[in-house]
Amino acid sequence: MSGGGNHCSFVLLAEFHLLEGAQLKCQFPQPLGIDEGVLAMSMLPDGAETQLDDWTVFFLNQTPFNTIQPVLALDDADTSVRSSVVGDQPDLLCVLNLVRTKHDKTWERGAKVLALAICTRHPFIQIFKPVLLMALDDYFLNPSQDCLSRLFDAVNSMDLAGAPSLTRAERLLMRTSDRKDLFAEKFYPVAATNNAPTPPAKQHRTSDSIDSYSSFEEDILMRARDNDGASRPSRDRADTASSIRTASTLQSASQHAQSPPSETSFSLGGSAVWVGDESGLDYGGSEAASSYDGQSILSGSSTLAGSSVTSPGRKRRSTGASTSSALPNGSALRSHPVGSMAAATKDTHFYHTTVQYKDHQLPIKMPLFTFPEEVGDYSLITLVKLFSSPALVSGPQHPHLHTNGPATHPIIILFNALVTGKRIIFLGHKRPAGEVSTFVLAACALGSGCGAVLRGFIERAFPYANLNNKDEWESVPAYIAGVTNPIFQQLGAWDVLFDIATGTVTISRDIMATYPPTPPPPGLGSSVVSRERAATLKADNSVGSEDGTLKNDTSKADNSADNLFIDDIRAAIEYHYGENAVRLRFTEYVTRFVRLASRFEEEVTGTTKIGYPSQAFTEGGHGRLPQLGSGVMYNDDATLIRELALNAHRLEAFRHTLSHRYLMSDFAKQQIHNRIKGCDVLHQIFRLKHAKISDMEASVIMRTLVENCRSYEQVVELLAMVVPTGGLTQLAFGLFHPHEVVRETTVELFNQLRETPVGVLFLQTLNQFQRFAYVRLAQAREQRLQAEHHLYPPALQSRTHSNSSAHSEQRLNGPF
Template sequence: MLPDGAERQPTDWTVFFLNQTPFNTIKPVLALDNAESKDTSEEGARMLYGINLVRTKLDKTARRGAIVKAMAIVTRYPFLQIFKPVLLLALDDYFMNPSQDCLARLFDAVNEMDFSTMPVLTRYEKLIMRNTERQDVMIGRGDDYSNYPDPGTATQHTVNLPPTTTPRPGHRPSNSTDSRVSFEDNAHMRAKRDRESATRNGGESFKSASGVRSPTSPSDASFSLDGSAVWVGDESGLDQMGFVATASAASASSSSVSSVAGRGRRSTDASSSSSHGAYGRGGESAPSLAGASAASSALKDSHFYHTAINYNEHQLPVKVPLSTFPEEVGEGSLTMLCTTFSPAITTMSGPLHPHLHTNGALTPPVIVLFNALITGKRIIFLGHHKLAENVSNHVLAACALGSGCGVVLRGFIKRAFPYATLINREEWESIPGYIAGVTNPIFETAGSWDLLCDIGTNRIVVSKDIHLNHPASWSSSNPLIMRTGTVKAEGSIGSEEEAVRVPTKEGGSTQKPEFAGRPDSADNVFIEDVLGAIASHYSEAHVRAKFTEYVIRFVRVAARYEEDLLGSTTISWPTMLYTERPGEKPRLGSGAYFVDDATCARDLAVNATRIEAWRRTECYKLFQIDWKHFVATNPIQGFDLSHQLSRLRFAKSMSDGEAELIFRTIAEKLRSYDEVTELLAWLPPHLHGLQPLSFGLFHQHENVRELAVDLLNELRGYPIGVQFLQMLNHFQRYAYVRQAHAKEQRAKDSNSLSIPHSAFMVRTPSNRSESSLGGG
């Protein structure tokens, strides 16, 4: 609680963990509510996280010229940062009146914080929430709907689609076992309020947020769910409410809006009823954008649970993040970590090691750190003359880096010491693969580490004894490492034997020249992409999403490596190709997807050394357990969803039979809210959202187009699905709207003039003429 050099800093923060190792275990453990810890692992349930504030006040009357005091809060919640404001007030009180009463007031205030209505999100709900910057994502979970403006007032023009089924169940805004509640539970309340609002405004009618219309709704064919719609026309009101998609999906959508608005098109409707708008009959005017802007200021960000701490008559607002995973503690920033150790400013020294330098001397510093994390190396972050808070945040960011931001792997927090001192040094240094943050330079000279990351001088140093402590010994039966020439023939990295050859401690004659690496390797391109996003001021959430995808890819490549080496894998789906034989039922593929065989061979060769080292760690064993649990409990059962989406995204060619089976299988699986959230979690905005599924709308075969419409119609039945549909670009949404109308029209009136399968009839509001758009 009193870091080295605290007397030289007016304020500093540190983070520490309890019940982590035998020497810092507290008995008895804080009582844990079984209901709250049922979804956490045994390790996570017993881990306690501490945030500590230390302050120095100069005082000439004091013996050393200053008074230094510290105060900490220990909790089972990983989002420690929410306690910073109350700690500041409490420590100020303690300076003025150093008594136990200050601690009692702080204890009571923190424990009286209301978490009673905080929703407990499922794994896939968390993934959806963290991957989008829409402030209304899953809105209404933890608060009454009346706390939010009606999103339906954000825009004047909607697309009229045929009525779908009643909105599917959403998520209960409180902790529950079934984790599900119907959105209609709030429908009557919202409808009553809307009717009262209509009465006050002279009979104007608006759509309720639950999708249930008031009695004077303008059109039974209007498509509105949760007060939102799948826009195709003017979307100027969209920005006013903050409903802007992130990353490339947002830019594509905005450019489409500009081009369409420039032509004066207000909305597009296959049934030519768009002139009625969304706000009543006879072209009633919509609320002004100024009103929408005022409403947006009151909109709460649903990424957080909003509560407060009442300390000493001060009401402190608290925003609790809802999408935090156990391996994400505090405020560690991957943006900060990548900036500190960017290739342009980082100096790397020490011997090359195959576990760490997967691209030889050109391996990016952050990738060296990632490799050290997953292969269980001892890592120290040194910040001489730096704040202890700085080194603590780098350690916490490293844990997020290795774990894929808590989404993929675990076991890093268990061996992390965000701030470590000379006290109990022998105990924490005895932990295999420790990750420690220090400010005392004596630890560098001691040399009991494998990787030193100096945040003050932007250095990464590999221990000179790393080959002795971690010998790269491989079985002669390992064909992926011992064979030579394959990757070299494909123009990749010289030879695989060179990639893993390391100097022997005797410096024998078998030593080969060290592998130099390639500047265009996948890891180098990835880091350039991340640094480019940071330079373009993308958010921390976007950077984390990229690293999550990176770790997911690493694990799936590791599974393929195990299959080639051992014949089977216990950490992913088995590798299979799509098969379609006469007289047999077609079978979808599974496993890690590679664009071609050359890419597969290259990726396996580059990753082989760190995969071998990872397979010997506790992190690997924990993931084996997690994978078995995922397979048993995932809402979508029976096929590898990630593989099918990768096929839709990257496949150079695909048979019509495979495309139809992919869409049919996914459409048949979407029968519940949990299944929908799992699908959407694999379609984040930074990977263009629903774009892979929208490809089916333009397929040459009608069956595939029909299945794509069915799939999107199913998503349309859920509020979160509507939000994802809104992220599609203009062209994709227009294709969906007109095909959904055509299908509905055929079903409603089979005796009328049939619409040709090769064309869709569209009536534009500008000239009311019919035109044929061939090919679907």
């Protein structure tokens, strides 16, 4: 992330003239080379004079008609993400536009309608709203180009040099957690580089543990249980003030590391995994000391009294990790002390900076977890609430859209229309253009899995479209447009129309002629699906009749997976879950769709370029090593047949879209740049979570995770895939496995997670029993290693370690 400059590429000003209509009055710092009438009409939507304020969004560099000339060479970190598969194309420019109608009796007709816009490469355009408001007020008072130059300079002087540049895995992990200190250690090196004063240490309060659930049913039950007990008094710790550790306490804790585990904590390599319900951790002041060079770190306290058993209505708390003790030789082993995670900002999900406009310092909160496909403020909850009933869907049924027959939910219809490349219009008659724009941006986020899975939607989105540029945006295949003029409904150049005024969905009566519902290709019997199964798929995927109604498949379809997903979303909204929780569910849904599309592609063509090949676990033998499975898997073949049959039409249509081509390119790049290679982690988590696996497979899974979790980048990638699918709880079951090899590898994996600050945070989400089991097994392992250290002289330690590794390998591959 560049520190300054290039945040704002252009500033535009438009005004509605009484006789000449919308006019573009100024382009700063240079003309864009785009038709001024098109820009002015985009900035001044229909009915703008009826709104005091309105925010709209549109994009530049989408098509030849709105490509700026000359194209500026902008250094964007996400340029490679936005570039096209078929060739080089300029970066998309997001235009945030503020329209204001100001009344004054001294003016002609008693009012003025002005629009001020900034063009930026950043998708988080909402952070520029405060400065844009002040700049437009400034222009009304002093209408001159100086106001535009001040706005341009103010935005470009915004300092983002201290903002950490997070990887894709780090951003995925950040959006799954509400902890305000996640990746806080990344804020420190930049502050030191800039010679900035060390931020004051802050007290880290305990917060509700952030657990990810496999389904909303479990989450709802947990939330309901917490709500029932919210009114019950919770116990405060009586000895918090007296629990500050002194130097002698640290020494005794170090000596205690070789005794049997206590019920409160266990020291391993300079940190502790707390078992009880701890009080807040204090990283600063006289109660804490931190160091980067191996000194002991005092970061918290814990007591035993009443901590191992909580009251029925009491919420479990996530706790801080202490690094208060060291090994017997006095040297701490942790390379990333937890004390370094003291947050430098109020919330590490955002980078806090300021924009200075004239004499005002405007606070800015830049989100660090945004992907290019999610632009501005959007709300999936609002989208789901508005289009909520299948009874409000009219028009013919199409196999690409109606995967559950006439009972297909409008949100599923919208998703199917997005991933199969249909022309979509959001109509908001007599509604502000900004409201229509928000629905278009929400639809793009929905189709892309909130930017984390698919892409290619923003580049064909027109959040506000009008008659003036109708020919241009209608020439874009599979456009997603927002309009306020009802004439577009009569023109019929669309496939699906969503009316935000009434919540109705209309399918074009000509959709069957535009997109003939051809069945998927035959030959689905490659390596897994037999000829009988292929015949079943072919029989189930019948073609619609001439009058537009469907036979057999979608008219009687029962896509239970989609129904369960919608039920989850409804329940989440009903129980007042936040926007982030709903977005995570859509990300999970799109991920599942992509993995199913990979399996379908493999069945049709014999191979797949968008996912791991589907294969089952093999135990090896006769000199061959065990081979882990991969790809989307089901507990039985009947479920797989049914899923492929119900989704065959939309999966086949998805294979011919631009998003599919982008997905092939992205998957190929991930195979090169991912730190965890040759292992489908999602498949292994599914097997641990749902399947009845053999002891051999459990051992190989845990050993593979250990071998692919040695660096910080590998830890983050593993957590980014594990946490949204159930958290470390699924892996913690290995602590209770009947075979020692599985227990040992689970402890080893958790020890490696604890070597990173982010791993410590998520280990704290384990429940009481899992943490205590980890403490007990980890101490036993450490005692055994220390015994070996004293038993063998240094000259034999390396040989002993090699023999031990060979023995472990023999136990791993041998019979149980």
